Amino acid sequence: MPALSFPPFPDDVPTHPLLVIDYALLKSRDPQEIDRLWEAATKLGFWYLKNHEVTEEVSRMFDLGAEAMALPLEEKLKFEQGDDGTSAGYKAAGANAVDATGEKDTVEFINVSKDDALRWPSHTSNRRYPEPIERQMDTVVRPFVQKSLEVNRTVLSIFNDKLGLPEGALLNQHPMDEQSGCEARIIKNPPMPHNAQKRAIGAHTDFGSLSFLHNRLGGLQVLAPGSDDWQYVKPIPNHAICNIGDALSVFSGGILRSNMHRVLPPPGEQSAYERWSLVFFTRPGNSKVLRALVESSPIIATSVKSKPEKSFETGVTAKEWFARRVRYQRIANRKGPESWMASRGTEANPAAA
Numbered sequence: 532m533p534a535l536s537f538p539p540f541p542d543d544v545p546t547h548p549l550l551v552i553d554y555a556l557l558k559s560r561d562p563q564e565i566d567r568l569w570e571a572a573t574k575l576g577f578w579y580l581k582n583h584e585v586t587e588e589v590s591r592m593f594d595l596g597a598e599a600m601a602l603p604l605e606e607k608l609k610f611e612q613g614d615d616g617t618s619a620g621y622k623a624a625g626a627n628a629v630d631a632t633g634e635k636d637t638v639e640f641i642n643v644s645k646d647d648a649l650r651w652p653s654h655t656s657n658r659r660y661p662e663p664i665e666r667q668m669d670t671v672v673r674p675f676v677q678k679s680l681e682v683n684r685t686v687l688s689i690f691n692d693k694l695g696l697p698e699g700a701l702l703n704q705h706p707m708d709e710q711s712g713c714e715a716r717i718i719k720n721p722p723m724p725h726n727a728q729k730r731a732i733g734a735h736t737d738f739g740s741l742s743f744l745h746n747r748l749g750g751l752q753v754l755a756p757g758s759d760d761w762q763y764v765k766p767i768p769n770h771a772i773c774n775i776g777d778a779l780s781v782f783s784g785g786i787l788r789s790n791m792h793r794v795l796p797p798p799g800e801q802s803a804y805e806r807w808s809l810v811f812f813t814r815p816g817n818s819k820v821l822r823a824l825v826e827s828s829p830i831i832a833t834s835v836k837s838k839p840e841k842s843f844e845t846g847v848t849a850k851e852w853f854a855r856r857v858r859y860q861r862i863a864n865r866k867g868p869e870s871w872m873a874s875r876g877t878e879a880n881p882a883a884a
């Protein structure tokens with residue numbers, strides 16, 4: 532089980548404040564809270580979410596993750612995600628690059644597809660998962676997935692209205708009954724007491740629409756707009772960290788910000804501890820084409836016109852976008868720095884897809 536007590540997050544490292552958004556107020560469509568969410572989502576693209584009501588499910592997922600990760604490496608490798616751009620499954624430490632030189636990442640993670648979690652045992656992908664995950668799919672994974680979906684879909688419907696889209700337009704890009712890259716991810720980084728700068732996950736933007744992240748220890752850093760310096764995001768107990776990914780940035784014509792972030796070992800004395808994190812990623816349906824929804828919203832059309840240097844016509848589906856990004860960050864597929872470039876997202880320019 533991830534350590535229940537550990538040293539506090541240090542107060543002498545560069546830290547970026549995030550707005551704290553109250554999910555209870557979002558649910559009741561409080562106009563002021565919606566304005567604060569909008570500010571967070573358009574300026575930085577990251578915010579804390581409190582009162583999300585998923586705390587118990589998160590804690591059970593951390594326990595399950597610890598049980599699954601404790602299996603021998605040989606066993607976990609039977610469930611490896613592979614090199615073809617599939618995300619579901621196990622990713623060993625060192626399987627992904629963290630930069631263009633091909634330096635290796637240090638995290639291992641297990642991704643569970645939402646479609647498998649919701650339909651298990653008559654799952655959709657024929658993929659198998661490590662035994663503890665399969666055994667607790669109904670009791671632990673599915674409740675976490677369902678509640679996370681509810682939170683992210685509430686946020687999507689609020690963005691829909693703020694973007695001036697017809698009712699249901701954004702949710703229609705994320706149909707519940709279409710297969711998608713939506714997934715839960717449990718991440719473990721080993722203690723790194725002597726290598727505080729060793730990148731656990733390289734700088735990236737998230738591939739999908741919304742990420743719902745749970746951190747116990749520090750290590751997550753953001754590159755705030757207009758800054759050249761990475762700054763930590765301080766974990767706050769029972770507060771999720773939410774962020775916008777590439778797909779939502781493209782759909783919105785760049786109004787919603789998909790911000791660069793990365794993961795280092797936790798700072799200060801926390802570095803002597805294993806770092807565990809948990810994410811639920813909401814991503815569009817596989818067949819949805821990633822492009823700005825200009826015909827449906829004058830607000831989005833105006834934004835696209837104001838950014839002539841950017842292309843919001845990627846020409847690819849969510850499935851293709853996602854597979855490309857997963858595939859080219861794998862060390863096994865690396866030919867040179869061009870492979871890293873091929874794994875990039877909206878920060879590089881969506882037209883590069």
Ligand SMILES: O=C(O)CCC(=O)C(=O)O
Binds near residue numbers: 750809810
């Ligand atoms: O572990 C974290 O804090 C962030 C993980 C992350 O950025 C990702 O998995 O995309």
Ligand SMILES: [Fe+2]
Binds near residue numbers: 735736737792
């Ligand atoms: Fe991320």
